[in-house]
Amino acid sequence: MLEVSDVRKEFGGLVAVDDVSFEIDDGEIVGLIGPNGAGKTTLFNTITRVLTPEEGSSIRFNGQDLLEVKTHEVAQLGLVRTFQIVRVFNEMTVLENAIAGATFGTTESIDRETARDRAMESLEFLGLAEHAEMDAGALPLAQKKQLEMARVLAADPNLIMLDEIASGLTPNEVAELSESIERIRDERGISVFWIEHIMDAIMGTVDRLLVLQSGELIADGTPEEIRDDDAVVEAYLGSAV
Numbered sequence: 090m091l092e093v094s095d096v097r098k099e100f101g102g103l104v105a106v107d108d109v110s111f112e113i114d115d116g117e118i119v120g121l122i123g124p125n126g127a128g129k130t131t132l133f134n135t136i137t138r139v140l141t142p143e144e145g146s147s148i149r150f151n152g153q154d155l156l157e158v159k160t161h162e163v164a165q166l167g168l169v170r171t172f173q174i175v176r177v178f179n180e181m182t183v184l185e186n187a188i189a190g191a192t193f194g195t196t197e198s199i200d201r202e203t204a205r206d207r208a209m210e211s212l213e214f215l216g217l218a219e220h221a222e223m224d225a226g227a228l229p230l231a232q233k234k235q236l237e238m239a240r241v242l243a244a245d246p247n248l249i250m251l252d253e254i255a256s257g258l259t260p261n262e263v264a265e266l267s268e269s270i271e272r273i274r275d276e277r278g279i280s281v282f283w284i285e286h287i288m289d290a291i292m293g294t295v296d297r298l299l300v301l302q303s304g305e306l307i308a309d310g311t312p313e314e315i316r317d318d319d320a321v322v323e324a325y326l327g328s329a330v
């Protein structure tokens with residue numbers, strides 16, 4: 090589904106992403122971890138075409154060369170993301186937020202009724218339908234995060250990319266969010282690529298983990314393999330697992 094080959098991104102003399110290669114298959118949930126400044130967000134921004142990588146980098150999504158498409162076209166191809174900082178429109182209702190998501194990902198303009206139906210369906214899927222007419226700004230943080238996912242889901246994606254969606258949540262809320270993410274994969278067949286600092290959120294949910302350190306991909310394996318990887322433990326996990 091997503092094929093990343095030799096992706097490199099430099100800022101001046103700093104190599105933020107250092108010749109990184111990996112794939113994400115249909116129906117996989119893949120986590121991306123690494124210490125602060127490891128290059129995780131830069132890698133996300135490069136894949137979603139917010140940033141342009143160096144010559145020699147290759148990013149293909151469902152056979153399409155993403156380096157050939159414009160930033161706004163990425164979502165239309167079925168690759169939709171959330172951002173590290175919650176971007177819910179507080180002054181709009183929960184439903185209006187989801188409708189904005191539904192219209193964002195379409196290749197042609199869809200009528201308001203179709204967008205509304207798709208938005209309502211996403212809200213129902215994530216347990217937010219009863220709050221549809223409420224101002225999104227009034228939602229507690231955990232439900233704002235679920236709304237972020239509803240917006241992404243309403244765009245009818247094949248792959249969603251989540252940037253630290255579990256941050257700021259209590260352990261119970263994290264568990265609920267992880268369950269939603271598993272349901273999105275299991276019931277919708279959508280693949281997930283997920284940056285996360287909270288190990289408990291991802292260790293039990295992901296099929297595979299990628300570990301970045303100083304821009305380099307130092308490991309790519311199942312959570313069990315990553316836990317047992319001496320280089321990873323030394324570089325990052327320490328006593329966290």
Ligand SMILES: Nc1ncnc2c1ncn2[C@@H]1O[C@H](COP(=O)(O)OP(=O)(O)OP(=O)(O)O)[C@@H](O)[C@H]1O
Pocket residue numbers: 100103105123124125126127128129130131132
């Ligand atoms: N626009 C930019 N200009 C210059 N340097 C940047 C820019 N964006 C990121 N960097 C640098 O690139 C490196 C990777 O940063 P990045 O934000 O991708 O790391 P990260 O793994 O997402 O970190 P965090 O976990 O703190 O979000 C860091 O050294 C950072 O300072």
